[in-house]
Amino acid sequence: MPGIKDRVAVVGMGCTRFGELWDKSDQDLMVESCHEALADAGIDLKEIQAAWLGIQGAETGCSGCRLARALKTDYIPITRVENYCATGIEAFRGGAYAVAAGIYDIVLACGAEKLKDTGATGLTQMGGEPQFGSWVWAPVVAPARFALAATRYFHVYGLTPEEGKRMLAMIAVKNHHNGSLNPRAHFQREITIEQAMNAPMIAWPLGLYDCCGVSDGSAAAIITRPDIARRIKDDYIVVKALGISAGAGTQGVMADDYDFIHIDEIVKSGRMAYEEAGITNPRKEVDIAEIHDCFTITEVLISEDLGFTPRGKYKEDIEAGTFNLGGEVAVNADGGLKCFGHPIGASGLRMLFESYLQLRGQAGPRQLKNPRIGVAQNYGGQPGGGISGMAIVGARD
Amino acid sequence: MAGITSYGAYVPLWRLSRDAIMKGLRGEKAIRYFDEDSTTMAVAAALDCLKGQDRDAIDGLFYATTTAPYKEKQIATTIAAAADLRQDIITADFSNSLRAGTAALRAALDAVKAGSAKQVLVVASDCRMGAPGTDFEQNGGDGAAAVLVGDSAIAVNVEAWHAISRELHDIWRSEGDTYIRAWEDRFIYTTGYRDTVAEAVTSLLQKTNLTPGDCAKIILAPPNPKIMGDLSKKLGIDPKIQVQDTLFDVMGNTGTAFPLMLLVATLEEAKAGDRLLLTSYGNGADVFMLTVTDQIDKIRDRAGIKGNLERKRIVDDYRTYLQWRELLVFEAQPTPPGGHISATALWRDRSQIFPLHGLKCKSCNSVHFPPQRVCPKCRSKDQFDEVRLSDKKGKIFTFTADYICSRQEAPRVTAVIDFEGGGRMVTIMTDRVLDEIAVEMPVEMSFRKLITQDGFHNYFWKSMPLRSQSYTKGGDK
Numbered sequence: 001m002p003g004i005k006d007r008v009a010v011v012g013m014g015c016t017r018f019g020e021l022w023d024k025s026d027q028d029l030m031v032e033s034c035h036e037a038l039a040d041a042g043i044d045l046k047e048i049q050a051a052w053l054g055i056q057g058a059e060t061g062c063s064g065c066r067l068a069r070a071l072k073t074d075y076i077p078i079t080r081v082e083n084y085c086a087t088g089i090e091a092f093r094g095g096a097y098a099v100a101a102g103i104y105d106i107v108l109a110c111g112a113e114k115l116k117d118t119g120a121t122g123l124t125q126m127g128g129e130p131q132f133g134s135w136v137w138a139p140v141v142a143p144a145r146f147a148l149a150a151t152r153y154f155h156v157y158g159l160t161p162e163e164g165k166r167m168l169a170m171i172a173v174k175n176h177h178n179g180s181l182n183p184r185a186h187f188q189r190e191i192t193i194e195q196a197m198n199a200p201m202i203a204w205p206l207g208l209y210d211c212c213g214v215s216d217g218s219a220a221a222i223i224t225r226p227d228i229a230r231r232i233k234d235d236y237i238v239v240k241a242l243g244i245s246a247g248a249g250t251q252g253v254m255a256d257d258y259d260f261i262h263i264d265e266i267v268k269s270g271r272m273a274y275e276e277a278g279i280t281n282p283r284k285e286v287d288i289a290e291i292h293d294c295f296t297i298t299e300v301l302i303s304e305d306l307g308f309t310p311r312g313k314y315k316e317d318i319e320a321g322t323f324n325l326g327g328e329v330a331v332n333a334d335g336g337l338k339c340f341g342h343p344i345g346a347s348g349l350r351m352l353f354e355s356y357l358q359l360r361g362q363a364g365p366r367q368l369k370n371p372r373i374g375v376a377q378n379y380g381g382q383p384g385g386g387i388s389g390m391a392i393v394g395a396r397d
Numbered sequence: 398m399a400g401i402t403s404y405g406a407y408v409p410l411w412r413l414s415r416d417a418i419m420k421g422l423r424g425e426k427a428i429r430y431f432d433e434d435s436t437t438m439a440v441a442a443a444l445d446c447l448k449g450q451d452r453d454a455i456d457g458l459f460y461a462t463t464t465a466p467y468k469e470k471q472i473a474t475t476i477a478a479a480a481d482l483r484q485d486i487i488t489a490d491f492s493n494s495l496r497a498g499t500a501a502l503r504a505a506l507d508a509v510k511a512g513s514a515k516q517v518l519v520v521a522s523d524c525r526m527g528a529p530g531t532d533f534e535q536n537g538g539d540g541a542a543a544v545l546v547g548d549s550a551i552a553v554n555v556e557a558w559h560a561i562s563r564e565l566h567d568i569w570r571s572e573g574d575t576y577i578r579a580w581e582d583r584f585i586y587t588t589g590y591r592d593t594v595a596e597a598v599t600s601l602l603q604k605t606n607l608t609p610g611d612c613a614k615i616i617l618a619p620p621n622p623k624i625m626g627d628l629s630k631k632l633g634i635d636p637k638i639q640v641q642d643t644l645f646d647v648m649g650n651t652g653t654a655f656p657l658m659l660l661v662a663t664l665e666e667a668k669a670g671d672r673l674l675l676t677s678y679g680n681g682a683d684v685f686m687l688t689v690t691d692q693i694d695k696i697r698d699r700a701g702i703k704g705n706l707e708r709k710r711i712v713d714d715y716r717t718y719l720q721w722r723e724l725l726v727f728e729a730q731p732t733p734p735g736g737h738i739s740a741t742a743l744w745r746d747r748s749q750i751f752p753l754h755g756l757k758c759k760s761c762n763s764v765h766f767p768p769q770r771v772c773p774k775c776r777s778k779d780q781f782d783e784v785r786l787s788d789k790k791g792k793i794f795t796f797t798a799d800y801i802c803s804r805q806e807a808p809r810v811t812a813v814i815d816f817e818g819g820g821r822m823v824t825i826m827t828d829r830v831l832d833e834i835a836v837e838m839p840v841e842m843s844f845r846k847l848i849t850q851d852g853f854h855n856y857f858w859k860s861m862p863l864r865s866q867s868y869t870k871g872g873d874k
Contacts, residue, residue, distance in 0.1 A: 122801060140823060144811050147797030155795070155836045204798040204808065250773045253813060254765050256821040260795050260813070 012041025054091030084380025086389030088348025113343030179339025186341030215341025243272030252384015290351030351376035400551030405446025495679030523652030538649025
């Protein structure tokens with residue numbers, strides 16, 4: 001099994017501004033991100049041989065036609081994918097594997113979401129599973145699902161609510177700082193620890209600033225083989241690993257030995273990807289990590305699950321600045337879901353976009369010193385029974 | 398032989414201070430929480446009554462109410478399913494009169510006496526809905542009672558009874574009426590309640606050759622405390638000594654359930670050999686002469702009326718009461734609830750929804766919920782025994798309080814609980830006080846209404862802080 005390492009490259013990316021884009025449809029956003037990616041690669045739409053569209057909202061028609069109609073592609077194969085919040089990574093994975101398999105030379109992966117047409121401030125039900133029957137017992141919305149982990153994390157590590165909330169607030173403050181340096185982010189304003197700690201409660205112990213933005217947006221990538229990439233541009237990046245793990249619920253709310261302070265599918269997807277990339281010490285080897293901070297507590301769990309900090313030691317590391325721009329592992333350097341926003345299908349590609357900028361020295365005021373390895377990781381669903389998608393990319397040799 | 402072999406009751410945790418209705422009014426009345434209705438209260442009373450009883454030996458369930466959530470659709474079957482009774486049993490709903498509770502009791506006694514059933518569970522519950530500003534609002538309460546009728550181990554013998562059918566238009570509700578309607582009170586309380594009950598009692602005493610003085614307690618369930626004196630005078634009894642406390646100060650008249658709830662309250666204090674006179678009124682009267690046997694001491698370990706009344710939370714805000722009764726309705730949330738009620742999914746999953754059955758793996762002994770085809774722990778397939786979780790106590794493993802998802806109960810508390818004996822479940826918590834919730838808090842399960850869509854009521858179990866600690870000794874068989 002040769003794996004994906006160094007077998008595909010990204011030669012162009014685009015990303016819209018994320019936010020409450022009342023005057024833009026999902027298709028407007030697809031046109032913007034895809035055309036930016038094409039221009040960045042300096043190629044024509046006609047050169048795209050196949051495409052993958054990651055979009056979660058069922059009202060967009062459940063097919064690849066959404067992207068075909070937006071871009072007016074010439075009857076090429078387009079596959080629509082969805083996999084909870086890992087939808088964007090899934091679209092990228094589909095394109096990368098097709099290129100690595102030698103089926104196509106150049107493909108497009110686009111993620112998009114239009115969340116702000118529902119009239120709801122948060123997410124609406126995305127699937128319509130029957131309320132009766134086996135789903136009746138768990139009507140738990142996203143903030144509450146992850147708040148359950150926060151309560152348990154505080155309990156297990158002996159943090160008072162005040163200490164626990166302060167730790168989470170530091171994450172919000174960090175990600176808001178990073179977002180303030182990013183002109184494409186949904187939120188571009190710094191906040192203070194006090195603001196975060198005193199914000200209105202959403203799902204105890206998570207307050208307003210513990211929750212990510214609910215945003216519209218789109219991001220796109222053009223994927224090809226390295227030998228073709230070399231002809232397109234000098235500073236392409238290469239894929240080092242891809243990993244997706246689907247939680248079976250065997251370590252989740254059904255299992256009475258589940259601890260609620262780790263997420264098995266994240267651990268597994270990380271292990272998969274690190275092995276493929278040949279990474280043995282993530283904290284040392286990963287320079288930039290865009291991870292799924294849908295809620296601040298999720299950033300804590302993921303940082304531990306992916307080995308950026310030992311279990312139970314997150315508080316010490318966030319206090320030491322380990323995850324700041326210029327820290328040992330810059331986590332969510334572009335503002336993360338917290339501030340860049342979270343249009344579900346677009347998020348995975350948005351994360352790759354930051355690595356794409358950073359590895360090529362294009363990240364402006366957020367630019368890290370000579371980063372070599374970037375991680376993009378998404379998580380969606382109910383801990384233990386959700387989806388974790390992970391991509392590792394690197395600068396070209 | 399047929400008599401009462403067990404009893405149980407349910408009073409909601411919440412009591413509305415009457416002062417909140419109108420400044421200066423005395424006492425409090427029991428009010429259902431927003432997620433309770435007559436059906437859920439009936440389930441709670443039935444389960445209280447079934448403590449220490451073999452549920453598989455119950456041959457029938459008769460349910461009485463005037464506030465059924467459906468005009469067509471039996472409620473007795475819902476209660477029987479939630480109580481995990483057998484399916485080859487007789488079930489029936491009795492309705493349309495506050496006398497329905499005693500009508501159901503008598504039908505159960507007849508069925509057992511006739512030999513068509515050995516044990517029949519009789520359950521009665523009501524949520525009285527008096528219009529704002531009326532006596533009915535002040536005096537009405539919510540509650541439920543259950544008695545088990547059987548032919549052996551009888552705790553209360555039924556010596557004699559008498560009934561009167563009286564066509565008299567005193568209290569009624571028609572199609573579409575939210576509130577109880579009544580004719581002038583001077584007519585309904587005298588010619589209606591007082592004279593009919595007095596006539597029935599007099600006839601029963603003649604039949605049995607007894608006098609009021611032969612009764613340790615007389616159970617009167619009047620619509621209004623003010624008319625107690627008038628009726629007592631007519632019967633020639635001392636209301637302070639002989640008449641069972643009507644609990645108006647602490648609970649209120651609970652309609653169909655009221656006579657049976659007062660019977661339960663009487664039995665909690667009764668001694669073997671006591672003779673009791675039970676009366677019930679509604680378009681006529683039912684009266685029963687009862688004697689208590691020494692079996693009574695064997696069925697004391699239930700919540701009953703006393704245990705339920707001891708535990709309470711006061712609501713001193715009329716707006717909350719209106720909201721829980723859906724008289725003050727918030728605009729629907731902009732966030733759609735998601736999903737839809739499916740009768741087929743409910744049918745398929747009935748054993749996990751109503752009696753809350755989880756599965757215990759035959760190969761690794763782990764318990765899980767909701768039931769899976771493949772064991773979450775050892776992955777063996779289709780090798781399980783069903784285990785009832787609804788009567789298991791548990792502890793909170795972790796919890797959250799969600800301020801956004803529901804305006805009605807903001808915040809909604811979601812608690813992950815671990816059952817004694819294994820099994821974990823994500824639950825909504827009910828009857829909780831936010832500041833008291835903590836990891837490791839002991840909880841038990843309660844059958845509640847989750848949502849109503851298109852007139853289809855969706856019931857399920859929630860967790861609540863352990864309430865029964867002080868009065869449970871033995872578990873269920």
